[in-house]
Amino acid sequence: MTDSPLHVPDNRLIDMAMGLLDAGESEGTLSHLKACDQCEGRFRDVVRESEILRARPRPAISALQQVGTAQQPPTIATRGRQLRWMVWGTAAAAILVLATLGIGRLRTADPLDYWLPVESESAVVRSGDAVADDTAFADAIEAYRRRDTDRVVSLLQSRSLIGRYEPLKIVLASAMIREGRAAEARDLLVAMQIDTLPLPSRDRARWILVTALRDLEEKPAMRTLLDDLASRPGEFSARARRLLDGWEQ
Amino acid sequence: MKAQPVATAVDAASSSARWPERIKELAAEWRASDGQNRERALGELWILVNLALQKYARDCARRIHDMDPEDIRDIASDKSLGLFRSLGTGLWDPMGSSPAAICAFLASVARHGVVDRLRVDRREVKMPEFRKSLLPHWETPVLENQPASAVDSAEHARAIVQCARSLTPRARRVWYLRVIHDLSSVDIAAHPAVASRPAAVDVMLLRCRKTMRTCMTGKGFKLGALPVGTFSMLWELIASVPDHPPSARPEGSAK
Numbered sequence: 282m283t284d285s286p287l288h289v290p291d292n293r294l295i296d297m298a299m300g301l302l303d304a305g306e307s308e309g310t311l312s313h314l315k316a317c318d319q320c321e322g323r324f325r326d327v328v329r330e331s332e333i334l335r336a337r338p339r340p341a342i343s344a345l346q347q348v349g350t351a352q353q354p355p356t357i358a359t360r361g362r363q364l365r366w367m368v369w370g371t372a373a374a375a376i377l378v379l380a381t382l383g384i385g386r387l388r389t390a391d392p393l394d395y396w397l398p399v400e401s402e403s404a405v406v407r408s409g410d411a412v413a414d415d416t417a418f419a420d421a422i423e424a425y426r427r428r429d430t431d432r433v434v435s436l437l438q439s440r441s442l443i444g445r446y447e448p449l450k451i452v453l454a455s456a457m458i459r460e461g462r463a464a465e466a467r468d469l470l471v472a473m474q475i476d477t478l479p480l481p482s483r484d485r486a487r488w489i490l491v492t493a494l495r496d497l498e499e500k501p502a503m504r505t506l507l508d509d510l511a512s513r514p515g516e517f518s519a520r521a522r523r524l525l526d527g528w529e530q
Numbered sequence: 531m532k533a534q535p536v537a538t539a540v541d542a543a544s545s546s547a548r549w550p551e552r553i554k555e556l557a558a559e560w561r562a563s564d565g566q567n568r569e570r571a572l573g574e575l576w577i578l579v580n581l582a583l584q585k586y587a588r589d590c591a592r593r594i595h596d597m598d599p600e601d602i603r604d605i606a607s608d609k610s611l612g613l614f615r616s617l618g619t620g621l622w623d624p625m626g627s628s629p630a631a632i633c634a635f636l637a638s639v640a641r642h643g644v645v646d647r648l649r650v651d652r653r654e655v656k657m658p659e660f661r662k663s664l665l666p667h668w669e670t671p672v673l674e675n676q677p678a679s680a681v682d683s684a685e686h687a688r689a690i691v692q693c694a695r696s697l698t699p700r701a702r703r704v705w706y707l708r709v710i711h712d713l714s715s716v717d718i719a720a721h722p723a724v725a726s727r728p729a730a731v732d733v734m735l736l737r738c739r740k741t742m743r744t745c746m747t748g749k750g751f752k753l754g755a756l757p758v759g760t761f762s763m764l765w766e767l768i769a770s771v772p773d774h775p776p777s778a779r780p781e782g783s784a785k
Binding site: 315 | 547548549552572573574576577578580581582584585588589599603608609612613615616619620621622635638639642645707710711712713717718720721722723758759761762763765766769
């Protein structure tokens with residue numbers, strides 16, 4: 282109903298409720314609302330939501346940054362996503378154990394020289410229902426394993442990475458950085474809302490983001506992420522502390 | 531009164547929404563200011579981003595699945611939190627985006643929220659269905675006794691607004707938030723235009739209801755139904771009080 286030419290669109294109702302229309306526009310819209318039960322009802326809903334938002338406490342930006350660093354209980358909205366990522370976490374934990382036993386190389390000279398473990402991604406692609414892009418996704422993971430980041434980018438950048446394939450965005454971002462496309466990697470990760478990902482994927486995405494920010498020389502944002510990662514136990518806490526030590530010297 | 535078609539205005543409005551530009555302005559104000567101005571900009575930005583995300587989440591949900599309004603609000607709030615974190619760290623910078631890009635980005639964020647929520651809903655009993663099965667009259671309309679004709683409706687609407695005028699601005703706001711928007715006493719007390727305690731709000735509401743009932747009876751109406759047009763007139767009345775505009779816009783910034 283919001284797109285009907287005979288009714289006021291939602292965008293106009295938001296503008297109206299927020300006082301963004303000039304007097305003439307406001308008057309014209311109101312005269313329609315006063316005679317249109319349906320539009321007036323929708324306008325009332327928009328105004329009600331704005332009144333609720335005004336009444337309820339709004340988190341301060343500084344508090345939000347704190348929230349972002351803490352271990353938050355899952356909300357209803359993030360629970361489903363967490364279940365999806367749980368498969369990856371389990372596989373990743375196994376890889377970590379192998380790494381600490383010396384089978385994998387955990388520490389490198391450059392703490393930001395980091396390659397994502399992709400075994401869990403392979404499992405997800407293989408176990409899913411067949412889709413047209415499955416072969417490309419499997420090829421991309423294999424290419425990432427071979428460190429062929431150019432191939433990874435060419436296979437993934439034009440595909441829709443949604444649903445269970447969304448974690449491949451982190452792989453794509455990692456490859457983009459290796460290809461000197463840090464800004465695109467940063468934008469991709471920011472659009473993912475990585476603060477809402479469950480661990481360990483959240484920290485991995487943050488670490489890749491730190492790398493992108495380093496390349497882009499966006500130091501304040503990079504510092505915020507490093508402080509967060511260093512402040513609590515996790516896969517990247519030691520690496521983050523090493524970088525911060527160098528930062529302070 | 532018959533609704534005036536607003537096709538031309540609507541078509542223009544679809545492509546010229548003001549709120550994306552306002553988001554850019556507010557983000558710039560927030561970055562450039564401090565103290566109360568900074569908080570005020572952030573407050574308005576919070577409302578605007580939430581409303582926009584709610585709109586896109588509703589649009590998306592409408593296409594694929596029915597969704598409870600509470601769920602829409604949760605999705606918008608959840609995603610707004612993430613965006614404000616990114617704003618704080620400088621990772622989301624609406625100032626560098628075009629209005630169309632802001633719309634596309636928020637639509638995408640809302641769509642992700644809806645898809646996540648639907649995935650969870652497959653495993654959960656839908657609360658509205660549950661409520662309906664137990665309480666057939668859960669959605670009992672508060673408002674009854676619709677007037678018989680359009681003329682009656684218009685007179686009835688004017689009577690409600692005239693009676694609301696007899697309340698003080700603060701009491702009117704309390705009555706409006708409860709009777710029209712069904713906000714709780716806790717929310718009303720916390721509203722910046724009221725700033726009181728829940729118990730005081732309850733007392734004020736009792737007096738308001740009595741005043742309104744007496745006034746409406748004196749005009750030959752029962753206070754019950756809200757005929758079409760009433761809400762718009764009440765909103766105009768509320769918005770006309772300078773101290774309590776419907777938005778959090780500062781004085782002097784109105785277009």
